[in-house]
Amino acid sequence: MNGRKLWWGLMVGACSISATLGACSSGDNGETDVSSQDVEAARASRHRASNKTCKAPARPDDAGTFPAKLSELGCFTAKDVRKAATGVVAYEPQAPLWSDGAGKPRYFAIPDGTTVHIEDNGHFHFPIGTVLIKSFVLGGRYVESRVFVRHTDGGWAGYSYEWNDAGTDADLLPGAKTKTVGGQSWTFPSRGQCMRCHNDSAETTLGLEIAQLNGPTATSAKNQLETLAAAGYFDAPLPGPVAALPRLARYDSNAPLEDRARAYLHANCAHCHRPSGPGAGSADYRFGVPFGEMHLCGKSAMSGRLMFSPGSPATSEVSVRIHAVDGSRMPPLGTQMVDPVGTALVDGWIQQTNACPGSADAGADGSVTDAGAGDAADAASQVDPSAYAPCDHAVALAEVQASVFNGCAGEACHLRPPMAANLDLRPPSAYASLVNVTSVINPDELRVVPGDPSKSFVWRKLTNQLGPGEGSPMPRGLSAWRPLAGDSLRALRCWIEQGAPR
Ligand code: HEC
């Protein structure tokens, strides 16, 4: 076979709507294994299609010109907005994120003349101008397309497009939206919510890394890394032969159950639950981390349950959270339906495991010792009405510091590093960490809005007025939530009402 055929038989620019179902219109005719000769041939030919049209637009607030229609983005063909334009590359992670059963065709496009740099940890570092796209297809119907771009200032931003019912084009959404599609509820995330998962500690882009691309797609047995390398997409040769590089196990493969469960946790959880990530607790779900160092062998500081209870998924916090369909559901956004495959993998792994290798350091995970709080919980979980009593004096920050913040010293606390949720409540930092500062948990909200407790995330957290995905009420560290004393809460409320003076 010649190099050109090899290249076009892969995946550039021409995967159709049915890509999610496993058929590329580019006519991959079932060629298997890429021999090194093929790769050489591909490298020698002109194989990287020029990308003339798919480039990151300016930020909407700079120019006000972010394309209002998906068809105007330049990344899809004029005839069929579901088909990628020339120079736009389709790819497939080995271990995808669960999105309530949606099929997800994915594409990337980089400007001509640029390349992708692969970091030592396997993460792909994309050039300015890059466009990444993921569409969501439910029962054959296009519902949403998410576009993640690297703007000229070097920063990334995410945008969501809602498809019309006819499936001919999609409109840019200004913010979050929920609707019913084919009997299931579908939530389009806000631009701020994109960044909760696509966060700095996970290096912003998530599914494009060595371990995710080191394998075939559903429609082609060719290794995607080799294909991309051969086509000149990287600034340097691959760090080694693909067989020696990390690779996530596909969920449907015959890889050991533990490897598949770990691949699932990596893809679905590790962007938040990793060192200094926005997830709570110390668990680290990245696949390369040895089991004993995942910090799964202690108790959950929130429920008192073991995080990972060998042989017993039902009593393991990790399993309970992925089976939950209420506000405690994990991941906390982007999904409402339980994943049958993912839960089976994780539960199966817990079931077949005899011992938790990190038990010895469970204490470091902040095991809960305050047993017995559970029974009293119902009565205790009501906010004392005095928290809402009128303010009878001017409340200074020092009073709030003493009666509220100085107590925030539990597990994953806010008084000693690493500061949970990046919230530093030590006296010199509390003001700068709170007032008019965007919440990490809900980036559409500010932690403290001077004058308005009900709009202040901190107040809602402490009084348990939380929506889905906003996590558990504070303070935590007990097996059941108990609010702070009424007069402490009142001090906080009055301070905010009085304009949150410094
Ligand atoms: C619940 C967490 C979560 C939220 C919220 C989220 N994403 Fe993602 N996204 C992921 C994960 C994990 C991947 C990689 C795995 C995959 O593609 O299945 C991903 C992949 C992508 C990709 C493919 C490129 C990449 O980084 O891997 C694009 C494009 C994308 N998301 C755009 C968006 C946009 C735009 C938003 C907001 C409108 C958004 N996402 C919200 C978790 C999230």
Ligand code: HEC
């Ligand atoms: C968008 C970021 C994000 C993602 C993705 C995410 N989590 Fe979380 N996780 C959080 C936050 C924030 C909390 C604390 C709030 C809460 O308890 O609901 C949390 C809490 C937890 C807890 C309780 C920790 C404790 O110490 O008790 C567990 C267990 C957990 N997550 C597991 C998971 C698993 C498993 C996944 C993947 C299937 C996942 N999370 C995905 C952000 C995330």
